[in-house]
Amino acid sequence: MKALSSDSEDYPRALLDLRDPPHPLWLEGDAGVLSRRAVSIVGTRRMTPYGARVARELATAFASAGIVVVSGLAQGIDSAAHEGALEAGGISVAVVGAGLEAFLADSRGRRGALAQRIRDSGALVSEFPPDAPARTWTFAKRDATIAALGEITIVVEAPAGSGALITADEAHRLGRTVYAVPGPLGARTSVGTNTLIAEGRARAITSVPMVLDAMGASATTLRVDRDPIGARILEALAPAPADPDALARRLGLRPAQLTTEVARLVVSGEVVCGADGRLARR
Amino acid sequence: MCARRTRGHAIAIAIAAADRPETARSVARVTACALWGLETALVTVEVDVANGLPAFVVVGLPDAAVQEARERVRAAIRNSGYEFPLRRVTVNLAPAERRKEGTGFDLAIALGILRASGQLAVDVAALCLGELALDGALRPVRGAMPRVRHAVARGVSEILVARANAGEGAACGIAAFGFVSLRETVDHLEGRVRVASAEVPTRAPEPTPAVDLCDIAGQETPKRALEIAAAGGHNLLLVGPPGTGKTMLARALPSLLPPLDDDEAIAASAIHSVAGLADPDHPVLAAPPFRAPHHTASHLALVGGGSPPRPGEVSLAHFGVLFLDEVAEFSPSVLDTLREPLEERAITISRAGTAATYPARFVLIAAMNPCPCGRFGDQAAECRCLPDAIERYRGRVSGPLLDRIDLRAHVPRVPYERLREERREASLAVRVRVHAARERMRDRLRGTGRRLNADLTVAEVRRFCRVDEDTDKLLADAVRARRLSVRGFHRVLRVARTAADLSFRDEIATEDVALALLLRGE
Structure with a gap:
């Protein structure tokens, strides 16, 4: 574990924009990644499957374009963003809301494993002494740090009062562009993001290439030639996961007619069959 | 002097003769049968009535219940109007080296004493x-059916039991005489009363299934999964928000299952007999058993146990269905005890001094909510569970257990328009397909003792589950992409075999494998 003082070589310049830059910045992993181009992707812990997919897709696209994905390693959107970046072989930085030792001692299971993977290729950072426990105010301070680290900030899903909105406000204050993923009216998890857009504090994301363009990167996704029914299945699954019967209904087909094509998409990894038996797009 | 001595001698002989009538023997032998789990052994009850201080001893490793037989037998003999000999009565249960359990020896001991003391002429x-009541009435015992079957195999030609057990005996193809009391038994043996042997009981009438498939609207994929589970004996997990019909689907399963054949019926009924659950009028089950233990069930209740070891729900569901509703609410350690019976198709319960093996060849149907609040994935409601809480909730059903569940189906909320739909397939039509598919499996597995695709060995999977090149590529991709373990690969092929059998096809088609892959949910 290293402590970067604000006058050290490795200390990320971006943080100096903050009113109260972290001093020192505690770090586990590679200090070099902090000076690379980065995007902050944040959102609520109680995400919807739609939010999970969009967070993952955005992170994957940025990571493939060589841009570091910064988030807060909370459950929900944060974890989905980190996972998406790592899956694409990219680099991710997690800014945690407690001391690093205290955080690592607390996170076991899936999030513990995710923290390990982030440290192996990127970095875990914290502005709090290693043994500092997590408190409400530490999260709020952390949220601001995330905003400073990214060139732009993307809020995927946020209900009213979400910590992700603190990140958005801070990014706005720092003059960083804020993007928000518009959500369905009436969905609790999208009240915050929709408000950001309505009040002109964030731009609406209409597609993944659009935000990539904004950072001067281009999407390098290969378009796979797919038979029309495969494309229709992916399209039907875009808004939300569906059980096979509902999917067939949306496409106007019988479930049996879809089986083979859906299985192919599952095998190729474009669709996942969730633990509850529903199909979801990745 | 000499004459006196002769007279005294003669008196002594006369007394001895009066005491021991012509018909009596010093040692009487009666056959009984011991039971440990489902394991049985004939026991010879030897009774010796000899001179000495009045005593009544039972030897031959009796347990507490057999020891107490002394008190029941003594009272029953006296209260039936016979004399309990005021001499030294020794009862030996041979072979003497294994522990004897339960109350089933009362009748044999009583008849032995009556015979040895000359009160029974034959x-x-x-x-x-x-089992004897204190007033001499005869009571039924647990596990009559496996004991009688054993005796039949050993050449015993008739049995004497309590009236409530007579049906179980007759079902084993033997002359079974049922009595209400010790007195009646003796009268029958000595020919004063003629009790007719019990008639072979008819199978229990098939119960009307609680739910028919046509009662359930929509849910095509879950119904398809249910049909495959019914035909091939594959385990099934139903996941969905509360009130969407998971329990109804599971309860419709009995309506899809063909009746038990004779061997299955006897094997399943024997376990119910051991558990004391046999219906005296219809001791032989007709329909496959459907067991639905509550989620507060303990290890003992689920897999069996106690001393002596009694069968648990997994064994009572032998050749039938074990339904675990709200499976995530079961204690995780209790659920994990299912792993052995799911793999071995039997459970061995070892206790100090005894071990019992009960078969447990059941289809597991489990149902659970997708998250603690139950609303995850429900279009009509918003789930407020944190992702970690959802993961913890699902983690309550352990990976190794999930790995043994071949079919997973999401049971969604059905839109209102679908509720009004009239055209639905009834259970009977599906049952016809299930029956035909099972016939095909039976032909394939003839001579192996196994009957269902779920029980195919790896070698048999290789032999019977061939796929064409195109399908093979799909499977290869799945294995390469690590969406399928080797165990999962074989399980997918077994399910695909069942799907093909339900479509009356010899060859497994791509769509069968695709369906199996999707229902496995990997």
Whole structure:
């Protein structure tokens, strides 16, 4: 574990924009990644499957374009963003809301494993002494740090009062562009993001290439030639996961007619069959 | 002097003769049968009535219940109007080296004493099973059916039991005489009363299934999964928000299952007999058992146990269905005890001094909510569970257990328009397909003792589950992409085999494998 003082070589310049830059910045992993181009992707812990997919897709696209994905390693959107970046072989930085030792001692299971993977290729950072426990105010301070680290900030899903909105406000204050993923009216998890857009504090994301363009990167996704029914299945699954019967209904087909094509998409990894038996797009 | 001595000698002989009538023997032998789990052994009850201080001893490793037989037998003999000999009565249960359990030896001991003391004029060749009440009434015992079957195999030709057990005996193809009391038994043996042997009981009428498939609207994929589970004996997990019909689907399963054949019926009924659940009028089950233990069930209740070891729900569901509703609410350690019976198709319960093996060849149907609040994935409601809480909730059903569940189906909320739909397939039509598919499996597995695709060995999977090149590529991709373990690969092929059998096809088609992959949910 290293402590970067604000006058050290490795200390990320971006943080100096903050009113109260972290001093020192505690770090586990590679200090070099902090000076690379980065995007902050944040959102609520109680995400919807739609939010999970969009967070993952955005992170994957940025990571493939060589841009570091910064988030807060909370459950929900944060974890989905980190996972998406790592899956694409990219680099991710997690800014945690407690001391690093205290955080690592607390996170076991899936999030513990995710923290390990982030440290192996990127970095875990914290502005709090290693043994500092997590408190409400530490999260709020952390949220601001995330905003400073990214060139732009993307809020995927946020209900009213979400910590992700603190990140958005801070990014706005720092003059960083804020993007928000518009959500369905009436969905609790999208009240915050929709408000950001309505009040002109964030731009609406209409597609993944659009935000990539904004950072001067281009999407390098290969378009796979797919038979029309495969494309229709992916399209039907875009808004939300569906059980096979509902999917067939949306496409106007019988479930049996879809089986083979859906299985192919599952095998190729474009669709996942969730633990509850529903199909979801990745 | 000499004459006096002769007279005294003669008196002594006369007394001895009066005491021991012509018909009595010093040692009487009656056959009974011991039971450990489902394991049985004939026991010869030897009774010796000899001079000495009045005593009543039972030897031959009796347990507490057999020891207490002394008190029941003594009272029953006296209260039936006979004399309990005021001499030294020794009862030996041979072979003497294994512990004997339960109350089933009462009748044999009582008849032995009556015979040895000359109050019963004839030898008893039949197998005697029954518990005595203090007033001499005869009570039924647990596990009559496996004991009688064993005796039949050993050449015993008739049995004497309590009236409530007579049906179980007759079902094993033997002359079974049922009595209400010790007195009646003796009268029958000595020919004063003629009790007719019990008639072979009819199978229980098939119960009307609680739910028919046509009661359930929509849910095509879950119904398809249910049909495959019914035909091939594959385990099924139903996941969905509350009130969407998971329990109804599971309860519709019995309506899809063909009745038990004779061997299955006897094997399943024997376990119910051991558990004391046999219906005296219809001791032989007709329909496959459907067991639905509550989620507060303990290890003992689920897999069996106690001393002596009693069968648990997994064994009572032998050749039938074990339904675990709200499976995530079961204690995780209790659920994990299912792993052995799911793999071995039997459970061995070892206790100090005894071990019992009960078969447990059941289809597992489990149902659970997708998250603690139950609303995850429900279009009509918003789930407020944190992702970690959802993961913890699902983690309550352990990976190794999930790995043994071949089919996973999401049971969604059905839109209102679909509720009004009239055209639905009834259980009977599906049952016809299930029956035909099972016939095909039976032909394939003839001579192996196994009957269902779920039980195919790896070698048989290789032999019977061939796929064409195109399908093979799909499977290869799945294995390469690590969406499928080797165990999962074989399980997918077994399910695909069942799907093909339900479509009356010899060859497994791509769509069968695709369906199996999707229902496995990997």
